[in-house]
Structure formats: C-alpha cells, structure tokens
Amino acid sequence: MQNDESNPTDTTQLNSHVLAIRDLIKTFDQPGGGKLTVLDIESLTIDAGEQLALIGESGGGKTTLLHIIAGLLTPTSGSIRVGNIETTKLSEQGRDRLRAASIGYVFQTFNLLPAFSAIENVQLGMAFGNRPVDITRARDLLGKVGLADRANYRPRQLSVGQQQRVAIARALAGRPKLLLADEPTANVDPASADSVLDLIINSCRDEKIALMMVTHSMPVTERFARVDRLEDLNRVLQSTP
Amino acid sequence: MWLLRIAWRNFCYRSLSSLLTTVSLALGVALVVMVLAIFGIVTEAFSRNAQVGYNLVVGPKGSALQLTLNSVYYLSRPIENLPYTEYMEYFPAAERAEMVRRFGGDPALGERDGIYASYVAGGFAIPLALGDYLSEFRVVGTTPDFFEKLRHGPTLEEKFSFSEGRALKTHSDEYGYFEAVLGSRVARQMNLSVGDTFQNNHGDPEGKGHGQGFTVVGIMDPTGTPNDRAAFVNLEGFYLLEGHSKPVPDDVINEPATDPIQDASGKLPLTIPEREVTSILVRTGMPMLGVVLETQVNESVRAQAAAPVGEIARLMEAIVGPMLTALLVITLITCVVAAVGVLVAIYNSMNDRRRDIAVMRALGARRETVTGVILMESMLIASIGAIAGWFLAHVAIWFFSGEIEDRTGVQVGILTTSSYEGWVFPLVAILALLAGLLPALSAYRTDVGTNLSA
Numbered sequence: 001m002q003n004d005e006s007n008p009t010d011t012t013q014l015n016s017h018v019l020a021i022r023d024l025i026k027t028f029d030q031p032g033g034g035k036l037t038v039l040d041i042e043s044l045t046i047d048a049g050e051q052l053a054l055i056g057e058s059g060g061g062k063t064t065l066l067h068i069i070a071g072l073l074t075p076t077s078g079s080i081r082v083g084n085i086e087t088t089k090l091s092e093q094g095r096d097r098l099r100a101a102s103i104g105y106v107f108q109t110f111n112l113l114p115a116f117s118a119i120e121n122v123q124l125g126m127a128f129g130n131r132p133v134d135i136t137r138a139r140d141l142l143g144k145v146g147l148a149d150r151a152n153y154r155p156r157q158l159s160v161g162q163q164q165r166v167a168i169a170r171a172l173a174g175r176p177k178l179l180l181a182d183e184p185t186a187n188v189d190p191a192s193a194d195s196v197l198d199l200i201i202n203s204c205r206d207e208k209i210a211l212m213m214v215t216h217s218m219p220v221t222e223r224f225a226r227v228d229r230l231e232d233l234n235r236v237l238q239s240t241p
Numbered sequence: 242m243w244l245l246r247i248a249w250r251n252f253c254y255r256s257l258s259s260l261l262t263t264v265s266l267a268l269g270v271a272l273v274v275m276v277l278a279i280f281g282i283v284t285e286a287f288s289r290n291a292q293v294g295y296n297l298v299v300g301p302k303g304s305a306l307q308l309t310l311n312s313v314y315y316l317s318r319p320i321e322n323l324p325y326t327e328y329m330e331y332f333p334a335a336e337r338a339e340m341v342r343r344f345g346g347d348p349a350l351g352e353r354d355g356i357y358a359s360y361v362a363g364g365f366a367i368p369l370a371l372g373d374y375l376s377e378f379r380v381v382g383t384t385p386d387f388f389e390k391l392r393h394g395p396t397l398e399e400k401f402s403f404s405e406g407r408a409l410k411t412h413s414d415e416y417g418y419f420e421a422v423l424g425s426r427v428a429r430q431m432n433l434s435v436g437d438t439f440q441n442n443h444g445d446p447e448g449k450g451h452g453q454g455f456t457v458v459g460i461m462d463p464t465g466t467p468n469d470r471a472a473f474v475n476l477e478g479f480y481l482l483e484g485h486s487k488p489v490p491d492d493v494i495n496e497p498a499t500d501p502i503q504d505a506s507g508k509l510p511l512t513i514p515e516r517e518v519t520s521i522l523v524r525t526g527m528p529m530l531g532v533v534l535e536t537q538v539n540e541s542v543r544a545q546a547a548a549p550v551g552e553i554a555r556l557m558e559a560i561v562g563p564m565l566t567a568l569l570v571i572t573l574i575t576c577v578v579a580a581v582g583v584l585v586a587i588y589n590s591m592n593d594r595r596r597d598i599a600v601m602r603a604l605g606a607r608r609e610t611v612t613g614v615i616l617m618e619s620m621l622i623a624s625i626g627a628i629a630g631w632f633l634a635h636v637a638i639w640f641f642s643g644e645i646e647d648r649t650g651v652q653v654g655i656l657t658t659s660s661y662e663g664w665v666f667p668l669v670a671i672l673a674l675l676a677g678l679l680p681a682l683s684a685y686r687t688d689v690g691t692n693l694s695a
Contacts, residue, residue, distance in 0.1 A: 100604065
C-alpha cells in the first residue's frame with residue numbers, strides 16, 4: 001500500500017535523518033536499446049540541520065541524484081526517506097506535495113520566472129504547498145538576501161548575483177527541511193559567489209535546514225564540515241575504468 | 242487565486258501576442274453579438290410591425306406575402322387593385338347608401354348590407370390606394386379613418402400623434418381634397434413641414450410627377466412602424482390625380498352624386514365605378530371572426546385576405562430566419578477561428594515556457610496545477626476578449642441606435658441585450674477550454690528534469 005496518505009508536513013515523527021538513501025539504483029533506457037545505470041548508491045544520510053557538500057565529475061549523476069531526492073525523478077529501485085516519509089512509495093502527487101512542503105531547490109541557472117517580480121518569485125516558493133502564501137515572510141526573506149529595495153524588479157532587471165539571491169529566498173520560502181542546491185555559485189561572479197554561499201550556509205544554519213550542495217568548486221567545499229565524493233558513493237563510477 | 246495570478250502574469254508577459262489574440266477573439270465575439278442584436282432587432286421589427294391594430298389585409302388575388310409586404314410594410318409592388326365596391330362590402334346598407342349619395346354610382350349598392358359588414362361591426366375597414374411615390378417613399382391614399390381608428394404601440398392602444406399639424410380631413414376649406422400627412426422619417430428626410438406642398442411621382446420613384454400637389458397638414462410622431470416612412474394623402478385627392486380614375490364601361494350604372502362636396506377648384510370626387518382600392522385593412526368586431534372572414538374572402542372571386550402576423554411569421558421562417566441563421570453560423574465560425582488563434586498563440590509560446598513549467602513543478606506544483614494555469618490563461622484571453630467584444634458590439638449598436646430606430650422603430654440602448662446573448666459567454670468559455678486543451682496537455686507532459694537542465 002502506498003504511503004500517499006502520509007502528511008508530508010508532519011514533522012512530529014521525524015527521526016534524526018532528514019534524508020536517508022539506501023540501495024538506490026537509477027537506470028535509463030538507452031535510445032538504441034538496453035539500459036544505462038547512472039546511480040548505484042548503497043547508503044547516504046543527512047541529519048537535521050547538517051550541511052553536506054557533494055562533489056563529483058561532470059556527468060557523474062549529481063543532478064540526477066538531486067532530482068530523485070526531490071521526487072522529480074523516480075529511482076529504478078531502492079529506498080529514499082525524507083524525514084519519515086518513504087518517497088519511493090508516494091504517487092507523483094504525493095511527491096509534489098512533499099516537495100512543496102519539505103524540500104527547497106536552488107538551481108545553477110537560478111530559474112526565476114521572468115514574468116514575475118522578485119517578491120512574486122519568492123512567493124511562488126510558497127504557492128504550491130499547504131500553507132498560505134505569506135507576503136511578510138517573502139519580504140523578510142528578500143530583506144535577508146539584501147534585496148528589499150528590489151522587491152518589484154523583474155529578473156531581467158537584476159544582476160546574476162541578485163537573481164541567485166532571489167532564487168535562494170524562494171527556496172527558503174516554504175520553510176523546507178532539506179535544501180538541495182545544484183552548483184548555485186557556478187554561474188555567478190566570484191565576488192557574488194561568496195555572498196551567495198554565505199547566504200545559503202547561514203540561512204540553512206539559522207533556520208535549521210539540512211543542506212545538500214552539489215559543487216565542482218574546491219573552495220566551496222572548504223566551507224562544509226562534511227564533504228562527500230560521489231565517486232565514493234556511486235558504485236557505477238567505482239566500476240568505471 | 243495564485244493560479245489566476247500566474248495566468249495573468251503570463252498573459253501580461255507576452256503582452257503583444259496576448260493582446261492580438263484577445264483582439265481577434267473580441268472581434269469574433271463582437272460580430273456574433275452584433276448578428277444576434279440584428280437578429281433580435283429584425284425579429285422585433287417584423288413582429289411589432291405585424292401587430293398593427295388590424296387582423297386582416299384584403300387585396301386582389303395573388304401572393305398573400307406580397308399583399309402583406311406592400312400594405313403593411315409599404316414594400317414590394319402592389320399586386321393589382323380591387324373595385325371600390327369590394328371595399329363597400331364591409332359596410333352596412335346605410336353607410337353604403339351614404340357613399341352612393343356622396344360619390345355617385347349605382348343606387349342599388351346602397352340598398353343592401355355589404356357581404357362582410359356583419360364581421361366588421363364594431364371594427365373597421367380602411368382603404369389604401371398605393372402606386373405613387375414621394376421620392377423613395379410610398380404615397381398612401383387613405384381616409385381619415387386611418388388616423389382615427391388605427392392604434393399602434395406595444396398594447397395597440399396608442400393613437401397616432403403629431404409632432405406638427407393634424408390628421409387628414411375628408412375635405413377641408415383650406416386645401417380641399419389635397420391634404421397630406423407625413424411619417425416622421427419622410428418629413429425629416431424630405432425636409433418638409435406643415436404648409437409645404439409636394440407632388441407625387443406616378444408608378445415608381447423615378448416616375449412622372451402629377452401636376453396636382455398635396456399640402457402637408459401634419460407630421461406624425463415616430464411610431465417605430467413602417468408608417469414613419471410613408472406619405473399619407475387624402476384618398477379623394479389621390480383619386481383626382483391624373484390617371485387615377487378608372488375608365489367606366491358604358492353598361493355600368495354610374496349616376497352622379499346627389500350630395501357631393503365640391504372642391505374649391507370645382508373638382509368633384511370620383512364616382513364609385515371610377516374608384517379602386519389597392520387593399521383594405523380590416524379589423525373584425527371580434528377577433529375570432531377574423532378566421533371566418535379570411536376564409537370567406539379567400540373563397541370569393543376577386544379578393545384574398547391575409548393575416549399579417551401569419552404572413553410575417555412565414556416570411557421569417559422561410560427567408561429571414563434562415564438568412565440570419567446562416568449569418569450567425571458564419572460569425573460563429575469566425576469565433577472558432579479566433580479560438581484557434583488562441584490555441585496557436587498559447588501553443589507557440591509553450592516552447593518558451595517549458596522551463597517555467599518545470600520550475601513550477603520543482604517548486605511543488607502538480608501536473609494538474611500547471612495544466613490549470615494554461616487553461617486559465619486561455620480562459621483569461623477568452624473572458625477579456627468576450628467582455629471587450631460584447632462592449633464593442635454594444636457600443637457599435639448604440640452608435641447606430643438612432644439610425645436603427647429610424648429604420649426599424651426598434652429602440653436599442655447600449656445595454657439592450659438579446660436573449661441569445663446569454664449563450665455567447667458559455668460558448669466562448671467552452672471554445673477557450675477546447676483551445677487551451679492542447680497546450681495544457683503539452684504542459685501536463687512537460688518533462689521536469691530535461692527542462693530544468695536545459
């Protein structure tokens with residue numbers, strides 16, 4: 001029986017692991033036939049409030065792993081628990097609800113919606129969950145990322161660093177338990193990269209949000225107490241010559 | 242609420258495309274609303290004009306529709322004429338004898354009741370003589386009874402009123418038999434007022450003018466009926482015009498009048514055998530007698546009777562209705578084409594917005610939510626287009642309301658709606674939903690992973 005009826009926002013039964021992955025395998029159908037396995041992870045856990053930097057080569061499956069954790073992709077086999085919820089047993093709608101309620105996502109390319117102002121983009125982070133959209137929180141978050149005076153600016157009117165800060169505010173807006181950040185500093189200039197990184201790390205610490213950041217950058221990893229290499233986790237990469 | 246907000250933002254973000262799509266839909270809706278309004282106006286004009294205060298029109302044998310058109314609407318050409326004695330059949334002996342005394346003719350005509358007199362007791366029979374024109378307008382020869390006995394308006398209780406002057410008199414000291422009363426539109430368009438004179442053209446608008454003129458003694462208030470576009474002249478004067486006298490065969494008894502009223506110019510009214518009428522407007526004493534009278538007249542040798550209401554209903558059913566329906570279908574197709582425009586506009590924008598959809602999905606939006614956003618955007622375009630189109634149509638109708646009232650008598654205001662208009666909005670909503678379905682399906686199927694990484 002599926003676990004669709006579980007309330008994704010119910011945190012009363014959360015154990016210390018915000019994320020627990022076990023025996024995760026992801027394979028894709030290949031165009032010419034056959035299967036391609038891209039992920040084979042025996043175990044990966046993140047505790048509440050813990051901050052993890054995940055490094056790895058390009059094409060190693062980092063983004064795929066984030067998509068699976070976020071419920072945007074389903075694993076071929078294995079178990080993924082976010083809090084006390086086994087996401088592999090959720091329907092697509094259940095995963096959508098879980099994502100809206102418990103998972104924040106910061107993209108490498110910001111992915112702000114161009115038709116919306118900065119404040120509206122932040123509000124969108126709350127628009128699809130069960131909680132009402134809180135304009136005050138959206139303003140507070142914009143203030144926290146230093147863009148209170150840019151609330152009504154459209155993304156194209158903001159610098160790339162500012163856009164990423166809006167994206168961070170959006171990811172935090174829904175009060176997630178887990179923030180997934182996919183190379184959030186890759187597309188911003190070095191000066192902005194530091195402030196973006198500070199913002200993510202500090203915000204997650206302040207709001208007790210577990211953070212899993214995928215990155216290429218070694219200087220970025222120096223800011224994390226825990227750094228995992230995907231090559232160490234993913235048995236597919238270990239078997240590749 | 243947020244779905245609507247997202248849809249509205251998308252609408253505004255692609256403002257040019259959205260605007261053009263909305264305008265094309267608005268024009269489609271405006272066309273449909275205008276056609277529906279025309280449908281309503283035409284229907285009302287026909288039905289109100291068919292309710293003219295009499296239940297039968299009697300004329301020579303021929304097309305009942307043509308008789309109705311030329312006698313009620315003053316359209317089409319008269320079929321032929323009836324002898325005046327046919328008109329006299331609607332009167333009792335005393336009145337017939339009085340006619341013989343005033344006009345002259347066979348004294349025997351006044352010795353019996355008219356065949357149909359009993360049906361008309363308590364009602365009326367009013368003669369019309371057609372065939373002349375005042376410019377493009379029909380000249381109608383009739384008697385003062387036309388203004389005395391006919392009623393108009395929604396309840397058929399209003400007497401004809403005059404913005405200027407008075408009704409016709411059988412004979413006046415001032416103008417003799419040559420008086421005229423003009424419908425409101427005739428007076429305005431011909432720029433005639435009381436005291437002015439005009440000459441009829443014989444046979445058609447371009448025909449030869451009669452030498453004798455008529456003096457305008459009254460201008461009618463607008464009635465919203467075909468009477469607004471007719472020039473009414475005294476029947477006696479009409480008869481006295483050149484060429485309007487019927488030759489009398491030698492074997493017909495035609496004794497001179499014993500009690501004639503001579504005109505100032507010395508002219509005497511035509512005798513009964515010299516007279517003809519084009520048609521007779523009849524109201525029976527009791528409405529139910531109309532059917533009996535109609536049957537009896539139609540069984541006679543010379544005349545036919547037609548019920549204007551029935552004829553107009555048949556005309557609407559046979560010609561006007563199908564034409565309007567065809568027009569409506571064409572405009573509905575225009576609406577469908579506009580809806581296809583909505584589909585194309587949204588569908589073409591889907592390539593640009595797949596990333597947006599993927600982002601919304603990543604933020605927790607369900608497939609149904611992003612599908613709903615697209616459908617709502619389509620509905621937004623439809624709603625704005627439908628409301629704008631509706632207003633556009635009604636502003637246009639209001640702009641031409643004066644002209645419409647002049648021509649049809651139907652009063653239309655900016656918020657005058659036809660009962661059919663209620664269907665426009667649901668119809669547009671359904672079209673918009675259908676138009677939004679394909680792009681919405683595309684949104685539903687948008688692959689999040691691929692588009693987030695793109």
